[in-house]
Amino acid sequence: MSEDRIGQPIEVEGRAYPSAAGATVHTGEQSYYLGGGVSWDMEMVGKRVRVSGVLRRRRAQVQTRPPDEEQEHGLTDDTYVIEEPEWTLLQ
Amino acid sequence: MGPERHDADVEPSAVAADAAVRSGAGLLSSSPLTALNGRGELDPRAGPRSVAGLQRMAGNRATARAVQRSAAAPGGLRWLSRIGYRLDKPLPSSAPTPVEDHSPNQRKWNKTDFYAFWEAEQGRKLSTSEKKTVDRGCIGITANNLEGGGNPSLVEVYDSFSAAHSAMYKHNNTVWNTYFSSSLYVMFGMLFWSNQDPDVSKRATPDPTAFRGDPKTHRVDMSGYQYRAQPGKVNFDYGFWDESTSSFWHANHKDFGPDDPMIVYQSTRDKFAHPFTMPDGTERYGYDDFDRAVYGVAVANNYDVGKAKTP
Numbered sequence: 001m002s003e004d005r006i007g008q009p010i011e012v013e014g015r016a017y018p019s020a021a022g023a024t025v026h027t028g029e030q031s032y033y034l035g036g037g038v039s040w041d042m043e044m045v046g047k048r049v050r051v052s053g054v055l056r057r058r059r060a061q062v063q064t065r066p067p068d069e070e071q072e073h074g075l076t077d078d079t080y081v082i083e084e085p086e087w088t089l090l091q
Numbered sequence: 092m093g094p095e096r097h098d099a100d101v102e103p104s105a106v107a108a109d110a111a112v113r114s115g116a117g118l119l120s121s122s123p124l125t126a127l128n129g130r131g132e133l134d135p136r137a138g139p140r141s142v143a144g145l146q147r148m149a150g151n152r153a154t155a156r157a158v159q160r161s162a163a164a165p166g167g168l169r170w171l172s173r174i175g176y177r178l179d180k181p182l183p184s185s186a187p188t189p190v191e192d193h194s195p196n197q198r199k200w201n202k203t204d205f206y207a208f209w210e211a212e213q214g215r216k217l218s219t220s221e222k223k224t225v226d227r228g229c230i231g232i233t234a235n236n237l238e239g240g241g242n243p244s245l246v247e248v249y250d251s252f253s254a255a256h257s258a259m260y261k262h263n264n265t266v267w268n269t270y271f272s273s274s275l276y277v278m279f280g281m282l283f284w285s286n287q288d289p290d291v292s293k294r295a296t297p298d299p300t301a302f303r304g305d306p307k308t309h310r311v312d313m314s315g316y317q318y319r320a321q322p323g324k325v326n327f328d329y330g331f332w333d334e335s336t337s338s339f340w341h342a343n344h345k346d347f348g349p350d351d352p353m354i355v356y357q358s359t360r361d362k363f364a365h366p367f368t369m370p371d372g373t374e375r376y377g378y379d380d381f382d383r384a385v386y387g388v389a390v391a392n393n394y395d396v397g398k399a400k401t402p
Binding site: 024 | 316
């Protein structure tokens, strides 16, 4: 994804999944987290949704260390977050 | 592979005492071990000579454990507690307010409330080092209880809660652990991603054969596990199984300070590792980040299980 889309409005359609770091929508090519503390329960698994908001990049939270070093819990990659999300369930 | 004893970690004299117990009632009947009842508690009628004999035979640590068991027995003097509160009961008015309350399935707590729960149960303060371990997130909660640091041992891991629970029970009821060990076995859950390929571009899809349990023993070989995450997802979720509240203690992530604090989750078995299926037919547990749920069994060297109130 090009850097110039960061900070811009975005609208995506995809399937909803509950992820450990928050609600996500998978478009098939890209996964986006929903900001604002949105969480989806198990009934939303795989449902098609449309999400709009402002795109932000979230930096990785922790590093994957060698197995003999102390591990920390969190996201190990940069991820995309849709802030101020508005979402609708698609039929 | 059967349950293992960890005799290398214990006092040689105590191992000899264990062997003496195993060797037969003749020796037992004339040994200081007669000071112990069938539950490994010190007989209230045991005099100083019996205690001194037990100390010579099994060592100070084992004798202290017997005395501790005795005190914890019904009618004993110890006050038993638990980490926090049961999920299936309303919170008392004296309880702190959870960050979120989804009881009876889950409550979410501020990290400092978890500190307080732990300290109230264990009867001592968490050290700065122990708090630093807990602050590593879910893995920190379990690591602190096992060794006070490091990573939880993945030597003995099972593919089901029941297999791990059974193994834990057996370990804690061997002659050695009943009478002499000052540390008991505990269990923890672990959710993770099966594909551990070092190339992130090859790690997006599950590895259908990796980290499966042996059909007979249910043991899972974790030697190939490298703590790698599904791309774009959280790396793992460890949950310390708390028998006294019948819940797993885990977390959202490590602590990042006031702007993004660690929140401690208290979840039922099903909430922690709820199974579901993705549209492509692959399995997930709890969240779409994880396609394996396993359960480890290990000695708790930094957490006194004996101080936890039984349900």
